[in-house]
Amino acid sequence: MSPATIDRLLAPIRCVIPKRLCGTKPGSLLKTQIPVRTDHWDATEPGYLEADTVVHCGQSLAGDFVWTVTYTDIYSDWTASRAVWNKGATQIVEKTRQLEGELPFPILGFDCDNGSEFLNHHLLRYFS
Template structure:
């Protein structure tokens, strides 16, 4: 009969366990190209006393695994009224985001 200590088993399986770890979630990353192309208003420039100033974000539904395509929810909130529009989209490709925003504008 052969014997091995728990610490030796842990040491031998270290690399295999590392492969099974869930990697950190990767969401939207800021990029300098987008910063130059999109006009971003600060809170000081918002008029919160009238409708039309929106906060928009994507919520990922990847279930802990950010690899591949998975559903996203485009979440749009009017700052003044609190009105919320939620639109499910296929992934975060600009095509789907743009279509969801356009559809929401038509629904208003």
């Protein structure tokens, strides 16, 4: 089957199923400045967190909407989510601060997506 035939046969489905939206833009050089380990971990104890955002916007990134911030501990798979309005940097830091106060273990490492909602000067000051 040629690529053109595949495209022709899949055209009706592609119109029905939209492409996934991505609300995260590549971050800046701040990733190297945050003094918490952000590389690959071979976690043997709880405390190494991955964090990511999910947008709840339907089929358009236009306007204001809620984002879910999900924190997952690599070792235990313990997961917590927090909602933020419009992915504001100060809200992300505040939700991270709240989460840290509720954790049954200290944060030993923090890795996040490369979006500016995480990699910002507010987060740098918080983890410093």
